[in-house]
Amino acid sequence: MNKVSKWIIAISVVLPTLLEVIDTSVVNVSLDHIRGSLSAGIDEATWTITAYLVSNAIVIPLTGWFSRFFGRKRYLIFSVILFTVSSFMCGSSRTLSSLVFFRILQGVGGGALQPLSQAILLEAFPPAQYGMAMAMFGIGVMVGPIVGPVLGGWITDNWSWPWIFYINIPLGILSVIMIMLFIRDPSYIRRTQQKIDFLGMGLVAVGIGCLQFVLDKGQREDWFSSALITRFSIISVVCLILFVIVELRQRDPILHLKVFKDISFSTANSIMFIAFFVLFGTIVLLPIFSQQLLGYNSFLSGLVLAPGGVATLITMPIAGKLVSKVNPKAVLFTGLSILGYSTFVMTRFNLYVDFWTIAWSRAVMGFGMGLVFIPLTTMAFATIKKEELGNATSIFNLTRNLAGSFGVAFVTTLLARRAQFHRARFIENLSPFGYTYQAGLHKAMGVLNLKAGAASAYAGQGLVYRELLKQSNLFSFTDAFHFSTVLLICILPLVFLLKQPNHNETVPAGH
Template identity: 30%
Template structure:
């Protein structure tokens, strides 16, 4: 009898920690987590909310064309520095204090942005807003994998994935609507009331861990300076390089040197100090390393397509910011609908197969865009956008679980910062490459098309004559007007062809990487997660 009951007792033993984890995940913690998710939504939304309304901000502040881009760049540079730093700060301050201070500072800097009277003030407050917003994003990912039992992650993971992908996608839509319906000030004022609620809720409800103030005595100030030089320099070079002929621009060249020196010092201090501000030990986990590669490529696809759709609609179709927002909103709607489906699938399918399927679906949606013409409108873009939204959610849920699900709790905070950093860096690198490709390929296609548009080409001569006749019927008799119209047509076609080239390469990248998902291992269900690192 004893021998018969022993195995039964042994087999039921692993369920005890899981039950304890469920008991530790109280209603208070669930509500605290929802507040954190909303704070993360605000921070990620603000990356793109101004992108469609820079012209309105430029006019309101009297800024020059070279200055206005810094409204976006200052936010991105500051945020990318804070994201990896947040892991150390969360261990030192605790999640509660870090998130509360970040939310409060984000709210106050949003108010200051709205009250800016010059471009200098706007850049300063926008940078502070990005730095503090970056403190909220990794905390949510870390909390999801430390306080939430594995059995409930199929509900939570889609929520996080939805926020991480939906916020930057709908940012231009929200920004375009606010600036049209009210004024550009509301791009920032919209954060104030929710920000106060997030700050108060985080202070009262978050109880996941305890501060370790002794870490302050071991804070690596030189490491922080090197990290800021490395990531800040990289972000600047990637943002400004494509439009300034890269190293031909003195500022880009100097910042590139700063980036290299900062990178060498950052890695040296991270690998030699007992308490580095950026802990790279999470990369010893194969899943985390491969997952970070997927996260990097996800950043290229997420931010790249969020950039390319509005760029096509604005440059080729001549849409204003509100019309662009209304057109690209489809992807956000598809993500919202797909989120619960992705959660259900993650509990039924092998996550590696689901991730591979999501990347292939994203590749298919982008491949459809290789048939682009200068006449494509909402109808033609509808299916690619829907499939893209579905693909992003199908990718994001398994990639989060696979990359972070095998990390030990003590590596979770630092790993979460690094994981989010790779997505942002993927976006920055992707946008730099995309802009360079668009410029180079447009010039190449223009030269090739111009070779065939000559007086020896009967079709070209016929079209030029038709343009001249049409202009003459409207009272324009200058022969140069028809030539200018022909140049504009060739330029437009070259631009569309450059878009097609970029879409083809993105589709190829996602399709090629998809098979790498099989190199990861499926996280084994484990019962931890309730303690939160007390």
């Protein structure tokens, strides 16, 4: 394969992947406009997000099988067309029910794009250049979630919310044309007339769909105190257990779970899960921290995340070159250590932390993620056969997506529970007759410029209680950051179980 065609292939598959990843978060900042335009409540409007995430999560594990059954190029073209057409229909929707329906279709079309793009890139580039291939892929996967809210907010403010969907149409058409012209199925990927595993397909669809629903809605519904969440959790667990049992006995399974016998692949999935668990958790925590405790507006709280995206964007090409020159394990270990350092810095935040300190911690995290994603992805597929890449990339991308969902669900729950815990502890140790309380009360009354008296005392007590709430919330954030730091430290030894790619291997004859 010549150098030009290799990079054209990369652009052809990364472009739709970037669109798909952006669409997972682009709607978030437009919810209020969508709700007002379609006369819906905020809980109803959030279904536009949940519907996309659930359908997206269901399709990812099925991608490898669909590409074998229909032919990968054909399935990729179908997915991009479905994503593009449903984007147009989303923007044209005039009722909430129609918008949710077309968001489901958009998720179905978009779910296949990440694993298919990754598999194609790994085949288009020789093993010695896997790092650069994954740097291209990582730009879409890592930068998309940060670009999404900023782009969505700008489009909504300057045009209108339907344009967050219409913007996909010209780029989707360009992607289809490029895929038709430049992408070819390798010789070992042929359409198969294998028996359709309807049972496995149904079990994984229901299991993953219910799991994604539980993770997305759990905290809002107070988890297992809600009968709905409990039912969906039971259905998810039962279906996924049955899925594993059925697939291990199937001759032509939807997912070849035996790939987990590969120690390097299994280890890479474990590290990926924890890294993205922490990444998406902090992406959620920092805007909440800056808005609730520091009084930032939406723009500033979003802006504080931007240095992380820029750092990742700069670091990935560097990491792509590094993994072909030095031991990828060293790059990965360094990246995980930097990630741990960044979350440790966040544990030192207080109520007086400035914007640049927060932005710096995010930049360090972005730098670390660039050094983590490239070598980890490269080594994950180092021992996977070319003909099994479609199945392996489906599993790997599912792991990453679920890690983000678990991370967001966990940190938001931890935040609420630990805030309650610290609030109760502070109140227990805060005696109205104690010196600390009296000093704080007098200080509060002085701030309010109040004289002694019952009304003044009540006002002062209100200010003291508000400070207590802020302090308990602050402690809950630091608990979450401490937990993230410990997680990252615990997975460091796993790096040594990974295997390096064989750089002497050649590219298959399909390209």
